[in-house]
Amino acid sequence: MELTNQLRRLRFDNNEMTQESLAQKVGVTRQTIIAIESGKYAPSLPLALRLAQVFDRPVEEVFAFAGNGKR
Amino acid sequence: MTATQKQHTFNLIVIAITFALFFAAAPFIGVTHAGGFLGLMGFLGFGIFFLWKRGQSTQVIADERDRAIQQRAFHVAFAIFWAIFVLACVGAWLIYGDNGAIPIRFLPVIMYCSWGLWQATQSIAVLIQYRTA
Numbered sequence: 001m002e003l004t005n006q007l008r009r010l011r012f013d014n015n016e017m018t019q020e021s022l023a024q025k026v027g028v029t030r031q032t033i034i035a036i037e038s039g040k041y042a043p044s045l046p047l048a049l050r051l052a053q054v055f056d057r058p059v060e061e062v063f064a065f066a067g068n069g070k071r
Numbered sequence: 072m073t074a075t076q077k078q079h080t081f082n083l084i085v086i087a088i089t090f091a092l093f094f095a096a097a098p099f100i101g102v103t104h105a106g107g108f109l110g111l112m113g114f115l116g117f118g119i120f121f122l123w124k125r126g127q128s129t130q131v132i133a134d135e136r137d138r139a140i141q142q143r144a145f146h147v148a149f150a151i152f153w154a155i156f157v158l159a160c161v162g163a164w165l166i167y168g169d170n171g172a173i174p175i176r177f178l179p180v181i182m183y184c185s186w187g188l189w190q191a192t193q194s195i196a197v198l199i200q201y202r203t204a
Binding site for chain 1: 131132133135136201203
């Protein structure tokens, strides 16, 4: 099931935060942020929670299943 | 390019140079003497330098994605190595039969070739996954 995310929009809404800056805040490489934003990589639950924490949003607002999420 | 990608690109270059020299020299000086070139794979150890922290102390060198990619690559390398190793052993037995023999000087060559195959497969699997995962 495909996972969508709002990371790019949230970064721009937060003073155009760079991928590098976000990566440092959550303790991953910039390439991982790029992979998550492009939907190539689904982050682990702890990383997803850390990303949501950076933007002070609930995790389901940052990550969601594509469509209605039902199989 | 992540540190892990740089390390595995370096590994592939070292292995490619090593085997190119080995196969180029083997017809002229024999497999045993050409096997000396396989010692160049010792340079693989220098790949660890790509994983050293440089610059900012907060810089992340490898994360969960890198670890997941390396873990999958390890399994791919193990599966391919094992399949080729079994095919080579059984194939030699099928061709030469029960009375065949391998010169003992081939053992280190087989060992280095196995290691090279493992490392090359793992590095290729890592680099492919960085493009797709």
